[in-house]
Amino acid sequence: MKLTTLIKTINTAKKIYNKIVPYFLQDILVRKFGQGTYLSQVEFHIVDHCNLNCAHCNHFTPLASENYCKIDDIVDDFKKLKIIFDNIGKIFIVGGEPLLHPELLKILDPLRNLYPNSEIIIITNGILLDKQKEEFFDALKKYHIALSMTHYPIKVDYEGWIKKLDEMGIKAYYFSLDRNKMRKQNLNLEGSSNKEKAFLKCHEKNCHFLRDGKLYVCTPVPNICFLNKYFNLDFKIKKTDYIDLNKVKSASYINAIFKRPINFCRYCNDKEIEFDKYKISKKELSEWVKI
Template identity: 30%
Template sequence: MKSGINCSERIVMVGPPYESQRIENLMLRAGCQIDVVAYCEDTRSHHMIHELSGKKVWSYQKAIDAYLNNEIDALFIDSLSFADDVKLDNLVEWFGRKGVDKLYVPPAVEFKKPYFDDIDILFNLERQKYRTHVQLMVTNQCNMGCMYCSHYIPLAKTVEIYTVEQIKKDLSRLSELSVYLDEIHLFGGEPFLHPDLPGVISACREIYPNTQIRICSNGMLIERQTKELLELLGRERVLLAITQYKPMEGRTDEMIDTLNCHHIRFFINPESNMFYKKFTLTPQDIEKAVMCCPEKFATHMFNGMISRCHFPTAARYFNERFTDRKFDVESSFMDIHKNTAEEIFAFLRTPKESCKYCMDKTEWVPWRRCTEADKNNPNGWVI
C-alpha cells in the first residue's frame, strides 16, 4: 500500500464516481498529471451507474481483471469516501487477496502536501468533525407524477418551494456550526421546476465553495433550459444524476448532446421500469429497520428542519391527504437554528420514530403514472 503517487502510472480511482472525478480534477489543477483510466465502485450495490461524463465506471472485479492483465498499474482508493476505517481496511485487504498489490490509499494528511495546498480546506480534518451530506428538497413540484413515488410527491396538496433566501439561511447556519458537507443533493419533485434554480446553485456554491453539488432529475426538462442555466451547470461543475423513465424513451441522445455541448457532468441510470414500496403503517422493529435501511445516512433538510432521511417530509404529504391514517413523524425533525452541532449530530445518529414505518423488505411494482383514484387510496402507497 502506497501514498505517494507516480504520475506516469495508469490509475483506476475507487470510490463514488462523482467524488472520484472531483478529486481527479482537483489533482490535475494542482499540477499532478495522473492518468485516470476509469472510475470504480462496488456495482453490486450501485449497478445503475455505468458512465460519468464519458468515462467508464468499472466494477471492482473489472478493475481487478485489468490490473492482473497489466491494463492498469495501480488503484487509487479515495479513503475519505468511506464511512469508517474498518470498511476501508477490509476493502484494502480484499483487493490484496485478489492479487492487487499496488494500492494508493492516501490519508487526509496526504492531501496537505504542497501540490494540494489550494484544496487543503477540502480535506481539513478539523472541519470534518461534523461531516455529512445533505439533501435539499428544492420543490415538491414534479412533471412525472410517479405512482409509488417514495417521496409521496403526488399526494402533496400544496406547492412547496425551498426559497433561495431560506437555503442561504440554512446553509449559512450549518457553515457557522463548522459542518463539513461532502455533497449538497438537490432533488424534489423535479429540481428544474424550481422558479430560481440558478439562484439555488449560486447560493450553495457561495456558502460551500468546495462541496459537490448534485441534481437528481428525470431529464425531461433539460433541453428547455436557458443557455445561461446550462452554462452555469457546466461552470460550477454541477453533477446531474438522471433517472430514465418510460416517457424519456427515444430522447436520451438529444439530452446527452445538450449536456456535452455545455460541458455538464452527468451520469444516467438505466430506464426505471420498476418502483418499490417499503413503508408501512404497521409499526416495525426500529433496530431491524435501521439495520436494513439504505438511507440512514441520507440527511434531509427543508426550511430549517433536518431529519435522518426524506421520509418524515414525505409522510407529511401522506398525513395531509389521508387524515384518518397517519404516520407519527413530528419527533423526527430538528430545528438547526435552535440546536448546536453536537445536538444535531447526536440527533442524526439516533434512530427516530419514523424509522418504525420502514420495512426491512420491499415490494416491487411496475412503474406507472399516478391517477386521481390513486390519490384517494391510501393502501396503494403502503405495504
C-alpha cells in the same frame, strides 16, 4: 498484525473515543487537527410537486400541492448548517422536479459560496431539459453543478442528453438506471415495525434532508406531511425524529444521532423489500402504505 485485527482495533478505539470525548470537544479537535466538521450528504426540495407523478415516489410528490420553495429560506437553512458543518460531501437539489422552479438558478451562487468544495447536483427526470435556455447551462458550468438523471421509461433521450452535456463541459450522469420498477414503500400504518430492523434495511438513512431549519436523517420524515394531508392519516413525527438547527450546534452529536434508528422507523418496512412495475400514480394509498 493481521488486517482484520487492525480494523477491529481501530473500530474499538473509535468507539471508546466517541464514548469518552464529549461531542463539543470532538468538534474542536476535528477543526484544529483534522479537516473540519463533515456531513456526508444533504438534499432539499426546491419544489414539492412534480411533472411526472410516479407511483411509489418516496418523496410523496404526487400528493403534494404545487409549491415553489423560497430561495431565501433555503439559503438561511444552509447558513445555519454552515455554522455546524464546515464541509458537506454532496448537496442534492431535488423535488418534485427542480427544473419547475422559475428561480432555480438563484440558489446556485449562494450554495457554491457557502460550500465551495461540495459536489452540488441537480436531480431531474429530464422532461424540461429541452426547454432550458442558454443561461441555464452557463450557470451549471460557472458554478460546477452536476446534473443527475433518473432513467424513467418515458420519452426523454437520456443517452443523448448525457452526451450533449458532456460536450458542453457539464458533469452529467444517471442517478438511477433501472426505473422500470419502483421500490414499494410499504409503510406500516400501525407503527408496529421493528425499528432496528427497518433502519438496518433502510436505503434512505443516508439521504439527510434539510427543511425549515431542521435536519432530518432521511427523506420520508419531512415529506410524510403530504401523505398525511392527502389521506387524512396521522403518521406522527416526534421532536427526537429531527435536529433543530436553532438548538443543536454540534456536528459530532448530529452524526452520532444519524447512526441510530429514530422513533419514526417504527412506520417503515422491516420485511422483505418489494418492487412494482413502473407506472404513473393513481394516488392510491396502497402505493405507499401496506394494506
